[in-house]
Amino acid sequence: MNIFFSSLSIIFLLNCFKSRAETDEDWWTHGVFYQIYPRSFKDSNNDGDGDLQGIINKLDHFKDAGLTGVWLSPIMKSPQVDAGYDISDYYSIDPMYGSMEDLKNLIEKAHELGIKVILDFVPNHTSNQHEWFKASENGTEEYRDFYVWVDGTPDKPPNNWISVFKNSAWKWSTKREQWYLHQFLEAQPDLNYWNPEVRKALHRILIYYMDLGIDGFRVDAVPYLVEDKLLRDEPRSYDPNAQPNEPDYLIHTYTKDTDDTFDVVYEFREVVDEYTKKNGGSTRILMSEAYAPLDKTMRYYGTSDGSRLGAHFTFNFFFVSLNLNVTTAYDIEALVYKWIDNLPNIYVSNWVIGNHDNRRVSTRCGVENVDGFNMLVNLLPGIGVTYNGEEIGQEDGEVSYEQGKDPAARNKSTFYKESRDFERTPFQWDDTINAGFNEGHETWLPVSGNYHETNLAAQKEANGLSHYKIYREVLKKRQEDPAALGDTNIWSLSEDVLVLKRTLGNSHIVLAFKLGWHNNTIPEEVFIPGIKCNKAIVAITNVGSAYNIGDALNPLQFTLNPHDSIVLDINC
Template sequence: MRTLWCLVSLVTIVAAQPRAELDWWQTAVFYQIYPRSFRDSDGDGIGDLKGITEKLEHLKDIGVGGVWLSPIFKSPMADFGYDISDFQNIDAMFGTMEDFDNLLEKAKEFDIKVILDFVPNHSSDEHEWFVKSAQNDVDYSDFYVWHDGKVLTNGTRVRPNNWQSVFGGPAWTFHGGRQQYYLHQFDPKQPDLNYSNPLVVEAMKDVLRFWLDKGVDGFRVDAVPHLFEGPIDVDDSVTSAPQHRPETYEMVVQWRKIMDEKSVQYGGTKVLMLEAYGSVDDIMGYYGTPSAPGGHFPFNFRLISDIDKSSSAEDFSTVINEYLEHMTDGRTANWVLGNHDKHRVASRFVPELVDGLNFLAHLLPGIGVTYNGEEIGMENTFITWEQCRDPQGINAGPEHYLEATRDLERTPFQWDSSTSAGFSSSESTWLPVNPNYVELNLEAQKAAEKSHYKVYKQLTELRKNPTIQRGGAHVAALSQNVLGFTRTLPDEDTYVVVINLGDEMEVVDVKKALSEVPDKIKIHILGINSRHMAGHTLSSSSLEIQPKEAFVFIDPGNSVSMILPSSLFVLIVQFVIRYV
């Protein structure tokens, strides 16, 4: 009987210590879809909502937990949907509200959360609000940022200040009807809303409520730092509006309250993801505080803004560790390698590093973010001046458009080797398909023995592991060009990631830099350009690694976790009661 009591007590102690559950968004892979380029269902050469719905099975297959759609709202398309003329309606180019409802329903069947793009800084100049504001309608007069301008000594009226637009050129345009300048920090057809007006604040909150009531699971918020401009009467030496102002952080806190209210109403967290570039301290402000939470997470763009193909392993290590050191007060980390505004990973670095960089994005602590096409290693597509569609590229002119355009990373998804890469039944698409689609496409990668797609699936499956979800990280440069990091958690498997960023074969001592690594490490996942095979055991003190080679190792000697699942607990108790 004493044996029975000891065994039951032991099992009870072990089983009674479950780890705290993480919320769905804290372990998810978020996948950005650029709707114009994902899948065209009707043959007009432009992607649409029905096309996205058709391909949700692919997202389920690769382990996506949440899909973020770039803007699908009614728009004149001066900036391809980021100039919105009706925040509560679907643009006919993408389909109907019924199509959107069907997408939501299908996504729910696949347990995929749907995130919309919230564009609060500006509207289209064709929005009803701006039309009325330009007419000095009493209810909308101050909905936008208007100014008389400055009068020079010779009586000439000029722009209020020397602020420049993100897209190039002055950030002020004179409106002949109202006889005032209006602010646009992006295209002239994107006038800035005036957040000093409480009516604007409430109107945009109503936009959030509308879509949350429709059933969406959250928002990616565009261009957050631009919301509040501060004083307009500044010296002409100041060429851009100040960002990351206290009022901006407070506005995010107000939006979070709405998200939390709707989370309670509908049961399940409605997530707020923020687009903001800046210093680490600037970005941390968007998390808010424990007593006044802000966004669930601001996107971490450090692997884009601070790293390039010339960066050393030490550069990578410094950037990653600096960011991780700020993950305090319950903050959840995230890792972004690309999006619709930045060149594709395979082109920004080299195609051979696609797998290794995906190891970083998905195996470091926190949330993984993928831009559509990165799971198969899509590359930038050359665009002629005549094919250029992006206003940022067009404003740069024919001599410099390739340096500025974002079209290169926005070309159609490469599904297979059929007409237009399976994106459309039409041979004419809104942007040209990359000619390499004949070899580089999803169908071919599914059939291949080794492919980026298959590696990506292994990564998202590994993300379900407790060590990857909750474990600590130790990141270090193993040499000038070899980066390594570990993921560890007591009583769970230890994982070791090693990536050669350089062009030469190296022999590195992993154990010396990462002391928790065992003498022998077993290959768990490897990049497609490796000569090894999964399951091979290698020495951690003299690891030979080829140029651009990348590995995920596992400690072959780790014991089985002492945290027992409830089903095993029941079996043990039944055994003890019956036989002891």
């Protein structure tokens, strides 16, 4: 078989890397974090919107699954122009979700179950309904420079900067007769980090929530925090597919990933580290969201020598771009090594396959492959991140333009391409009305029509395998020593077959995964590189696999059918 010879020839060229858990035993370094999209998770009062009490009512789900912590997308008070990423009061909970007492109750009950709670923190901008902005626009001295204001005339923006959501990043205020910067929507004015009082105000918010018992923060949109003080025009990208009003039309030299932005993130880290040092208890952590070039992404972790620290981890978005139409096993292998090879050894890797801004993995990569991808991201070294619904293989929902809520997709001709509503539809708990999300009130986004077939209750009660049962077993398997502490190798044996091996001494945990994308009807003979014995035991399989748990096979030669993903225990 040619595959054997070509694969063997590359074994000696592969890099082998250590799990970061080997040198850092802190609670978060080998955790699995679950992103809750609160408005779509569980509606406890039947008003159509998910809420904090709904999350409290479902806390046992996280314990049962074996999760380390939950991250809540924004719940602070907001006009909801951009799904809560336009905060009008950092010190209040939006009434849609409940009250501060509800949050305190959630923290207490989660901690009783051993579940950490992470809040979404939005420091780049506020809502234009925030009292800071109102005072700033009115010229109140204390807040006058809390935002980026620039002189000019109403007919000409200060420069050519373009918003992430298209068109000029500047808005004229008739009240103040100046321009203000908004790197996102007009309703989201950018805070001015050149003002030290702004930084202090944001630090106080972090301390307030840590005092409540919050275990850390996911820091939103960090690349945009500090812009060029000279307001220089940004250069053209000459991207032939970008229109003049689109962000890709420019290279964001002066509005994104500036050196001063990293300093702000490092200051946030100093605040949470000092808090832990002063108050004791478990480490409070920062996760940073940075869609940035790889070298910049790594800088958000901190300096390469660790002399200054940033986020405990910066989200690795390599896998959220996987697409069954173009991705091969070779691509996946390359992405894994690209991340690991660029991450300084003092930092911890993380693996993400989806979130609230990207189509669900089951839709992008096929429901038949969701078990394999859940195995992959949770058996790689470091931290795993799960977006709600991935544990049951939930697909994107069906949303019409008229039903859509995403402010970035209000053009009817591009709605189905650009809208983020599809991955935000309600979680599917069971096969009762509205998938058990609530008791029948019209939901803020429609419940997917496939909830009778795909729901958590059915998968928990299934006689045989289900996506959820497999997910739970994978999270148990990742706690075993080879997965928690072992060396790692990953191979693409063909464009369709991927092998991941975690090794500690003579013990190996191996994932063999045939994507079934490029050769989707043909079984393939495969082998596990670097194994000398001829016996392996099947520990976990995907839904629909020809293998059964407990089967013995020869790791030097066995067959995978399209979409097979099996986890093997090998001792030799």
